[in-house]
Amino acid sequence: MRNWPLPELSxxxxxxxxxxxxxxxxxxxxDRAAEGVHEAGFMPFMVPWSDGEPAERARSVLQYQFRTWATFTPDDWSLELAVVHEGQVVGVQGMIGKDFPVTREVExxxxxxRRFQGRGIGTEMRRAVLHLAFAGLGAHHAVTTAFEDNHASLAVTKKLGYREDGISLHARKGEPVITRRFRMPREDWTESPDIKIHRLDRCLPLFGLPMSGVSEA
Structure with a gap:
């Protein structure tokens, strides 16, 4: 699309x-959402969108994705990337920036x-989006949060070398629950030469950044 280059990005x-x-x-x-993304009786998300019936979960995912497209601005954007493994969409990796040209921070x-979990895919897709943040967009910090009982997410975060950044209290299904915050400064990030960014340059103004003028594959 001439006026909306994000579909070119990968x-x-x-x-x-x-x-x-x-x-x-x-x-x-x-379809992945309808199949299920976590076991019954557990809620890893702040908004319990995955609690509904399969058809409701599917519609919820579509509506959320369309909202992120419609509200994407340089000062407040949410980039949602489909994760593809062996030709199949297996999940989504998101990255949010608010006042990014000033803060240089992403979340x-x-x-x-669920049937694709336990294969190291979660770690690999987080590494990929951190590469986009630091190498592609020039971020200074990346942050992430997880409920204290979300052991899979916490394991990925620890493996990648984030620093502890405090806790917050939230209500989840009428009960208080702790979320743990983590931060990765750029100097703690390890670049991965096996990760490649494609066709980012035309997208940079959408993130509030100038085009580099570098030709990309």
Whole structure:
């Protein structure tokens, strides 16, 4: 699209492609949500969108993705990337920036279809989006949060070398729950030569950044 270049953006790793989702990708992503993303009786998300019936979960995913497209501005953006493994959409890796040209801080969040969990995909897709943040957008900090009982997310965060950044209290299903915050300054990030960013340059103004003028594959 001449006036909206985000669909051109992708990041590749040895096993994954993270890309701005097409309508077909969104349909697949909705299928993953309908299949389930966590066990019953557990809620890893602040907004309990995954508690509904399968068809409700599927619609919720589609509506949320469309909202992020409609509200994307340089001062307040949410980039949601479909994660593709062996030709199949398996989840989503998100990254949020508010006043990014000033703060140079991003926040990441993700979910993965339950039947694709436990394969290291969650770690690899987080590494990919951190590469986009630091190498592509020039971020100074990346932050993330997780409920204290979300052991899978906490394990990925610790593996990648974030620093503890405090706690917050939230209400979850009528009960207080602790969320743990983590921060990665740019100097703690380790660049991964096996991760590649494709066709970012035309997208940079959408993030409030100038185009680099570098030709990209």
């Amino acid at each position: 990041i590749t790793t040895p096993r994954l492609e993270l890309r701005h989702p097409s309508l077909d990708d969104l349909d697949e992503l909705a 990441t969040g993700s979910w993965l279809g």
